[in-house]
Amino acid sequence: MAGRRVKSVINEVALVESQALRQSFTERTEALDRVKTLSLLPNGMHVTTAMVAAYFEVAETVVNNLLSRHREELESNGLRVIRGAELQEFKELILSSYPESYPQPRSSMALWTRRTVLNVAMLLRDSKVARRVRTYLLDVEHSSRAHSLTVDAPQPANDVESLDAHITRLSEESFTRLLGTTVVPILNALIETSSEQQRELISLRENVQQIEQRLVRHDIQLRRLQLAQEQRPLTGVMASIDAMNWREFEQHIAGLLRRDDCTGIEVHGGSGDRGADITGYTADGRRLVVQCKNFAPYRSVWSGEMQKFVGTKTLHRADVAVYVATCPFSREALDIAMQVGVTAVHRGLLDAWSGGAKLQVLK
Template identity: 60%
Template sequence: MINDSALLESRSLRDSVLDRTDVLDRVKALSLLPDGMHVTTAMVAAYFEVTVEVVRQLTKRHREELQANGMAVLRGADLRQFESDNVSLSTDSYPQARRSLTIYPRRAVLNVAMLLRDSDVARQVRTYLLDMEYLARTQPVENSPQPDAASLDDRIDQRITHILGKTVVPMFNALIETSGEHRRELIALRAGVQHIERRLQQHQARLRRLESPREDRPLAGVMAAMDAMSGREFEHHIATLLRRDGCTDVVVLGRHGDRGVDITALTSDGRRLVAQCKRFAPHLRITSPEVQKFVGSAKVLHASDVALFVATCRFTPDALSIAEQAGITVVHRGLLEKWAAGDMLRVLK
C-alpha cells in the first residue's frame, strides 16, 4: 500500500489519479459556484479548513501544475463576464473592484488535496484516494463491483484452498511415492494440509450463509447506505423522510438561489420548515460557524418555524450550544440513524 506522502512528492503519481474527483464529495461536500463547475480560493480554503493565504502560497509554488489541471486567473472582460454569470460572487464576502479572480475546477481542487500537507481534510482525501486505487489494482480485471471486506476475505480463502488442493497436496503425494526414509513425516504433513483445506471450505460455506440476504435482515445498515450517497442523493433522501412523516410541499432546492438551505417544506400542522443537509465523512464534525450561517438563513431569510440541520457526522459542543440557543433542531449521526430507521423526529410530531 502506498503511503499518502508519496502523492506529495510524485507528480506522476498525482497525475495518475486526478480523474477520481468523486473522492472529494466522499470525504466532505464540496460547495461550487452557481456555474456548478468552479470554486474560488476562499472556497478551496474553507473546504480544506485552512487559511486563504495557505492556499495562495501553495498556488504560487505549484502554479504550472495547477494550471495544467484547470486552475485559471480571470481578468478584464473574462472576469466581468464570469461575475455576471455567477451573481453570488457579488456579495459582501468579495471585493467589488477586484482586478483578478482565481478559479479552480474539481480536478484542480483534487490536485490541491494532493499537495496540501497541513490539512486533515486533504490528508483524508489522499488516504481515501489511495485506498480506492489499491482496490482497483488488486481486484480482477473483469467488470465486477468493488469488493467489500467480507467478499475480499472469501476470495482469499478460495485462492488458498485452490492452491492447497491443486499444488501442495499433489506435491506431497509425489514426495511420498519417491521417499522412503521420511514417508511417515510426509504422510502426517499431508494430513495436516488436507485438514486445513477442509476447514477453509467449511469457513467459506459459513460466510456464504451469513452474507446471503434474508427477509428479516436488511442488506446494509441505514448509515452505510447514506455514507455511500452523493450530496445530492442525500438531500433527496432527507426529503423522502420528511414526506414519510407527513410534510407537504417538500422541495429540494437547486444549487442556485437556495439562500443557505437545501430543503423547504410544510409540516403536517402547517409550520414552515427548512433543512440544511451535510453528507460528511463520519470522523468530521459540524462546527459553530456552519451552524451560525444556517441560523441566519433559516431564521432571517426564510422566517422558518422549524429548522433542521441534518448531518451524517457529529457536531462540536459549541455548535450544539449555538443550535440550542437559536432554536435549531440538530439531527446528528445517531439521531439520523434512528430517524431513517423509522422513528419520527419530535419536532415533526
C-alpha cells in the first residue's frame, strides 16, 4: 500500500502537471486495455467523446471541458473534430449501420484516437480508471528504466548460480543509482515544500528502497523466463515458423489457405489493404480477410489489437475473419473474437493447422 501511495504522490502529480512527461508516454496505448477494455467505433481506429467518458466513468461534460483546456496538446496526438461534408461521409460510412449504438451528431464530432484517450488518462485527476492507467504506465516505466540501466552490462557466466548473482548485483546497483538520483531528490523537494504532509512523506521516503527491491525481484523473474524461453530447443513445425520473418509468415499462411482450397488469395506485403494482411475467398465463395502476427511465444494478442481487426473485418465486409498469431490471445481478446465472429488461431491451433488439419471455419 505504501508503494502505491509513493507513486500517487510523486509520479502521478508529475504526469498530470507536465506535458513533456506526458508526451514521453503517448505510444504506450496498451495500458488502456490492460486496465479496461476500450470500445472502438466500427472503423477500429476512433472513439467518440461519449465513449471516452464511459471508459473513464465520468460525465461527458468533464471530457469536453478537458478538451477545451488542452485542445492543442490533444490535437498534436491525433484528436480531430470533423464537420460538414467530412462529418456526413463519416456518418454514412461508419455510423449508418449502427444508429442506435452511436448517436448521430448534428454539426460536429470529435474523433479520439487511442493516443488521445491515453492522453486523457494522464490529465484526468478524479477518475479511478485514469489513476489505474497512470499506475500501469509508471510501473512499466520503473521496469524499463531498470532494464535499460543493465542492458550494456557484461555477459554473466554460464552456470545458473553465477547468472543469478550477476543479475542480482546489476539490478541492485541500478536501483541504488535510481534511488539516489531520482526518487529521493523528488521526495526531499516535496518534504521541503509540504507542511501538512511532511511526516507522511518522510515515512514514505523510508519505504522507497523496499519498493525498488520488489521491482528488482520482478525484473529478475522476467529475465529468467525469457532466458529459459531462449534456451529451450525448438522442434517440429513451430520451430520453423518461429524462425520466419513477418513476410515469410504471411506467405506460409497464404500457402495453408490455398492448400485448403481457398481462391483469389492475395498477400498485401505489409502495405495492407485497409488493414488486411491477406484477402481472398473460401472454397464455397465467402469473402475472407486474415490478420497475421508472428509475435514472440511469451507475448499475447491483446483486446485493442483484436478490436482493430474487428474494424478491418467491417471495412472489408468479410464473411470469414481469421486472426492468426504465433502466441496466445488474452481472455478479453478471445471474448471480443467470439462476440463478432472472428476465428482466433493461437499457437497450438496454428501448429495443428500447419501440420495438416483444416480450420473449422474453412470447411
